[in-house]
Amino acid sequence: MTDLAGSPAERAAALADASRAGDRRALARLLTAVENHTAVAEQALRRLYPLAGGAHLVGITGPPGAGKSTLVAALIAHLRAAGRTVAVVAVDPSSPITGGALLGDRVRMQGYAQDDGVFIRSMASRGHAGGLAATSTSAAAVLDAAGFDIVLLETVGTGQSEVEVAAAADTTVVLEAPEMGDEVQAIKAGLLEVADIIVVNKGDRPGAQRTAAQLRAMLAPAGEVHGDRPPAKRPDVLITTAVSGDGVPELVAALDRHRAAGATEATPAARRARAAAQVRAVLVERLWHRLASPALTGETDAALEGVARHDIDPYTAADALLAALGREETP
């Protein structure tokens, strides 16, 4: 096991290098640090981020019970048979009341205890809305840098608008179960819009073919393409039966096709969106940290108090705090 002595920078370097060298214990510890936003995690991410980018990040999302975990297990089996290594980040919700969580996705992903080509990590959402945990993207970057060929990001069971995974992944797979809704569901804005691939799972159930046909029909482009707007995605609609593995080879082929198509662009849109989300999150964190510094905490408290009492509005408060940050920079 990696020695955990020394400064945060030294420990970060040791954990990052050991993770890259295949030390699974070090990798697991580093992921814990990432989840807990520690100084070690930040140092390690600085070191690992330039080494990441080789993995195919695949988001798997869809409503509770659609079969996300079972499909992930089927994907692991198929990818391993092809000699590709797989890491999984499986997110389940944290209780808004107690902060506790029941992380049950591993139940469906058994049989790889002796296979170093598979690494499965459960994460609690810890209050983060959007379908992932706040640190899921960073965890995926660590697994990417550790050398896994494919990183599967499984979201919590989602509703209609938890689209964050689309920014976190290169390829977003949205799962639906048969008979989950009528054609109007398919033309609503939200989750289906961000899908690169739509999978109707439980293909052995009656109605699977009809659901897939409805989705294909309703997701076809509605009108002319406007020059100033990106064209709507035209996702593949596939049918799988995750418990038997039917349709999984076709899904893997579709994932590979999507990756290959994205790789021909200079800066694939998904990676740009992910970069924006990551930098924005760090910026917000840094700004809050500075506003809480001894020099500014008085002004920050006063502004928040003012908004709480309805003396000032949130816009005025934000402008005042930005002005305070600017004054601090130019003494």
Add this chain to the structure above:
Amino acid sequence: MTDRPLKVLIAKPGLDGHDRGAKVLARGLRDEGFEVVYTGLRQTPDMIVTAALQEDVDVVGMSILSGAHMTLVPRVLDLLRARGMGDVLVTVGGIIPDDDVEQLRVAGVAGVFGPGTTIREVADFIRANATPREA
């Protein structure tokens, strides 16, 4: 950060036919504020320790009704130590004869919980004895 939730693996080693008790405990510990990883029935010691390692848990709790605890539990303890996780708190729940309880403690099990134990007792024991590790 000291206020992050403790992470607990609840595992069912061996060939027990049902896991109602383990599920009730997992749910109860969730309500006590723990992050609980549940892995399902019929786990081998190797599966349990691999899950504990990948999840970087603070606690491994095993539920055993089959009577195979004197075989399975020491094997899990050995594997944890071999893989650098000797500092993880290990607890066992189930029907464990008194003579075996002492042997399990000597082998490295921190807590043995028999029938009638409340979830609060288990939660308090974990909070008092687990040490959250920092990277």
